Amino acid sequence: MVRWEGNARGRLEQAALDLFAEQGYDRTTVAQIAQRANLTERSFYRWFRDKREVLFGGDELEERFVAAIEAAEEGTDPLTMLMAAFKTAPEVIRPRDFLRKRGEVVAANPPLRERELIKLAALSQALTAALEKRGCDAQTARLATDAGMAILRLASERWMADENADHARLLADCATDLLAVLKPARRSRTDTVSERT
Amino acid sequence: MVRWEGNARGRLEQAALDLFAEQGYDRTTVAQIAQRANLTERSFYRWFRDKREVLFGGDELEERFVAAIEAAEEGTDPLTMLMAAFKTAPEVIRPRDFLRKRGEVVAANPPLRERELIKLAALSQALTAALEKRGCDAQTARLATDAGMAILRLASERWMADENADHARLLADCATDLLAVLKPARRSRTDTVSERT
Numbered sequence: 001m002v003r004w005e006g007n008a009r010g011r012l013e014q015a016a017l018d019l020f021a022e023q024g025y026d027r028t029t030v031a032q033i034a035q036r037a038n039l040t041e042r043s044f045y046r047w048f049r050d051k052r053e054v055l056f057g058g059d060e061l062e063e064r065f066v067a068a069i070e071a072a073e074e075g076t077d078p079l080t081m082l083m084a085a086f087k088t089a090p091e092v093i094r095p096r097d098f099l100r101k102r103g104e105v106v107a108a109n110p111p112l113r114e115r116e117l118i119k120l121a122a123l124s125q126a127l128t129a130a131l132e133k134r135g136c137d138a139q140t141a142r143l144a145t146d147a148g149m150a151i152l153r154l155a156s157e158r159w160m161a162d163e164n165a166d167h168a169r170l171l172a173d174c175a176t177d178l179l180a181v182l183k184p185a186r187r188s189r190t191d192t193v194s195e196r197t
Numbered sequence: 198m199v200r201w202e203g204n205a206r207g208r209l210e211q212a213a214l215d216l217f218a219e220q221g222y223d224r225t226t227v228a229q230i231a232q233r234a235n236l237t238e239r240s241f242y243r244w245f246r247d248k249r250e251v252l253f254g255g256d257e258l259e260e261r262f263v264a265a266i267e268a269a270e271e272g273t274d275p276l277t278m279l280m281a282a283f284k285t286a287p288e289v290i291r292p293r294d295f296l297r298k299r300g301e302v303v304a305a306n307p308p309l310r311e312r313e314l315i316k317l318a319a320l321s322q323a324l325t326a327a328l329e330k331r332g333c334d335a336q337t338a339r340l341a342t343d344a345g346m347a348i349l350r351l352a353s354e355r356w357m358a359d360e361n362a363d364h365a366r367l368l369a370d371c372a373t374d375l376l377a378v379l380k381p382a383r384r385s386r387t388d389t390v391s392e393r394t
């Protein structure tokens with residue numbers, strides 16, 4: 001059952017996802033993925049380095065995000081640059097059905113979880129570097145990226161759970177939630193300062 | 198040159214670190230590590246599953262943090278629980294010299310970087326689970342953990358750079374810095390709300 005039709009790459013991704021879900025990641029071979037997608041093994045390797053890469057191929061998201069940061073108006077603060085970048089996500093991400101199933105398959109298979117961590121770390125690094133190029137100091141760039149990634153993760157989770165949700169609005173809501181979680185830091189900071197004086 | 202003396206495990210860690218720095222991770226064998234530490238290979242495997250694990254052995258940090266969250270007073274908010282947990286870090290972490298060199302070696306060797314990501318993800322998961330046990334909903338627990346880990350990372354970086362820094366004060370400062378980075382989210386939230394009304 002190929003729900004998300006499209007080019008060869010899309011068919012390979014869907015075939016791999018279905019097979020990983022049906023019989024597990026370890027038991028699935030590249031030959032089986034190619035066969036399910038009605039393609040040859042050769043065309044699999046045209047798109048992906050190895051079996052583990054099939055759910056992580058493509059850097060469209062990273063490219064979009066970095067391009068958006070590069071295009072931000074002079075003087076924009078780092079968090080605003082990141083939020084503007086994240087708003088481009090719906091243009092490139094896969095359909096919800098695909099992403100939901102993908103999330104389950106990744107969570108259930110340690111080698112895929114590892115690759116996901118590496119991909120996310122690479123994305124963070126690219127965003128931090130892009131912010132630094134726009135004049136942020138290294139520590140602020142990293143801190144803003146960490147905050148942004150926390151917001152993006154939660155927004156994506158909620159977006160996957162709610163068919164009718166608006167991605168941009170979710171991003172704004174999650175930023176507010178993160179601020180709320182951090183509120184006690186403001187209070188305790190004041191306490192510490194008054195203790196010192 | 199064994200700077201950080203101690204038990205067998207500590208000597209193995211230091212020997213591995215020195216060898217990784219001198220000749221690279223790939224070229225170093227478990228036999229060489231054991232020899233440098235004046236121990237047998239057998240005793241290496243008593244402490245560590247494999248060569249990659251030698252710089253990541255031990256879950257003292259995770260155990261301390263989780264215990265601190267479990268011990269927090271009823272009604273404490275999640276960020277405050279995390280910050281109290283992080284304050285126990287200096288009781289168990291290795292000396293600065295060791296950690297600085299370790300950071301360089303990990304950054305220079307992809308297999309170690311991967312293991313570090315996996316370890317950090319496991320720590321995050323343990324903290325999120327501990328917060329949920331204390332009554333946090335899953336999304337807040339995760340968001341607080343993400344914020345906390347961003348604070349801890351930056352505080353650790355500054356702590357390693359400054360011999361005289363106080364770890365608890367750095368944590369409070371980094372929380373304030375994270376709040377400052379997020380300030381534009383508060384403004385844009387207000388804008389959005391007023392646009393809607």
